């Protein structure tokens with residue numbers, strides 16, 4: 001767990017709001033992430049967590065606010081601009097290409113970094129062949145790092161659920177992100193898989209030197225690996241701070257955690 005709170009923020013989100021018709025889904029959301037942070041975004045169903053992710057990846061344009069990434073305001077830019085600047089995410093519902101192998105799922109994610117069009121892909125001059133060899137090597141390396149190598153040739157649809165989730169993370173890492181958003185990475189996992197995942201996420205942060213913000217209902221995982229946590233309720237941030245403070249915050253207990261201290 002490493003927070004480098006003295007360095008300038010990698011991501012600075014200011015006064016982010018969005019409304020859908022009459023519904024204010026998120027109001028005045030602020031967060032500042034330093035390089036190396038592993039932060040959590042929690043709150044009840046419908047609190048606005050995924051909507052925040054959708055704004056932070058260019059899927060939704062906020063009605064107000066700024067998303068400063070490395071000092072540049074990304075609001076209004078298309079989603080690929082977020083990717084090319086080093087922001088990647090996973091989704092709550094797994095979005096793998098089910099009929100492609102694990103390796104091909106990763107290769108596709110590498111594509112925005114390759115930078116050649118359709119014609120060279122068909123004609124395959126020497127440079128393209130070399131690039132493809134390098135990409136394959138990188139992808140195999142990534143699979144190996146995430147203990148996915150035995151599944152390289154398995155179709156995504158035939159992989160166990162926990163492995164599919166890990167492959168989603170590997171696919172996000174293939175874009176070489178500086179900032180990674182994980183939307184409910186533990187959803188649908190059994191307790192053993194959650195334990196392994198918690199270790200993996202902490203390890204990924206360190207190994208890939210990536211800053212992580214995750215949405216999760218699994219409180220044990222959040223409290224164990226996150227160095228700071230923001231809590232949303234009805235689109236409004238009701239608390240922000242270190243896990244211990246969040247766990248004992250009366251507003252958070254009232255809105256989400258309950259007296260037992262565990263929402264999930």
Ligand SMILES: Nc1ncnc2c1ncn2[C@@H]1O[C@H](COP(=O)(O)OP(=O)(O)OP(=O)(O)O)[C@@H](O)[C@H]1O
Pocket residue numbers: 020023025043044045046047048049050051052092
């Ligand atoms: N495209 C949209 N159009 C209309 N309403 C939307 C849209 N996207 C989200 N909402 C609404 O915004 C609110 C916040 O939804 P969101 O999915 O962000 O919540 P969440 O905190 O991620 O919930 P969960 O934990 O259940 O995933 C909900 O009332 C939802 O119905």
